[in-house]
């Protein structure tokens with residue numbers, strides 16, 4: 001067991017961090033406020049191989065693991081550019097297709113994931129199901145050689161900028177994953193107005209008897225549950241790394257300010273009322289990063305049984321929880337440290353508030369993580 005990252009991972013972090021610094025938080029916020037996408041950054045990260053770092057080498061990727069992809073996501077977020085679609089497209093969709101897709105599906109989709117030229121959204125959340133994925137109603141049925149998809153999904157990120165969406169649907173034997181191109185007939189969507197400062201938008205999707213070819217179903221229709229979990233654990237690990245990256249940015253802004261700002265005889269950072277919360281959050285960020293790296297290491301070594309208290313699922317949930325708490329506390333305390341400046345556009349902290357709260361809600365809420373740990377790790381009975 002090593003607590004030191006490999007030289008390759010350290011070099012990857014440094015290179016990504018330099019790319020992120022080239023764009024920075026001002027670029028990210030300006031794009032979001034103008035209703036534009038961070039296309040230049042996505043394309044450059046794709047060309048440099050950072051988005052495809054976990055795609056197998058034979059399909060043009062870096063051949064690394066989720067730990068590498070999470071490092072990319074964290075460093076971009078720490079540079080002020082948290083890319084929500086990274087949590088979805090290369091982490092869930094590419095991983096599931098690489099692990100379970102047929103040879104044709106891998107050849108069709110993976111090279112685009114490897115260089116970032118392909119983007120895919122992921123849709124599991126439904127209006128009447130929410131946190132309860134046992135209540136999903138979107139269903140798919142066979143019709144000769146084709147599949148027919150019907151249902152509604154909500155809060156789906158980035159549908160206006162992707163080529164296709166990986167949909168979790170229900171069929172007789174349980175969940176199944178289907179790839180739906182955004183130009184499929186019968187597939188429409190509308191945008192949900194959100195008060196988040198983020199370039200990625202959220203949408204409600206409508207599938208009205210959408211006809212799909214036989215190869216739209218990823219892998220085996222009978223192994224859907226395993227395949228869904230194979231995507232959800234990377235999603236949690238990526239959500240955690242995006243959160244710890246943003247938390248690092250918030251604390252670094254707070255510390256810079258606290259060292260310089262002086263309204264009594266000493267800089268405000270010398271007052272323990274400010275120094276201790278910052279120190280506490282710094283510790284919490286490091287703990288969350290450690291758990292995120294553990295979860296990624298377990299996942300990358302194949303220890304990801306759907307429900308096991310000793311494997312990647314537990315660690316990914318714990319990492320996601322810890323990171324969500326850390327980023328919410330970090331942004332809040334960074335704002336407090338800045339006083340009135342914490343709410344100005346110039347210091348760029350208030351614009352982080354919505355995304356920092358999102359980490360407690362998605363991709364899995366704080367309460368559902370606590371439920372998971374209570375039931376699986378502690379074997380407590382469930383109330384729902």
Ligand SMILES: Cc1cc2nc3c(=O)[nH]c(=O)nc-3n(C[C@H](O)[C@H](O)[C@H](O)COP(=O)(O)OP(=O)(O)OC[C@H]3O[C@@H](n4cnc5c(N)ncnc54)[C@H](O)[C@@H]3O)c2cc1C
Pocket residue numbers: 088121122123124125129130131132154155156157196202358361362363364365366367368371384
């Ligand atoms: C910005 C954004 C982007 C998103 N992107 C995507 C995406 O790309 N794809 C996708 O599929 N989804 C996406 N989501 C959806 C997200 O995963 C859900 O919002 C999240 O899982 C919570 O579901 P819900 O909003 O329906 O809340 P609900 O399930 O309605 O829960 C509401 C509250 O009740 C609590 N609660 C519910 N059940 C229990 C229980 N048994 N015990 C204790 N508390 C409980 C929850 O924790 C929460 O606090 C996104 C959401 C947002 C806000």
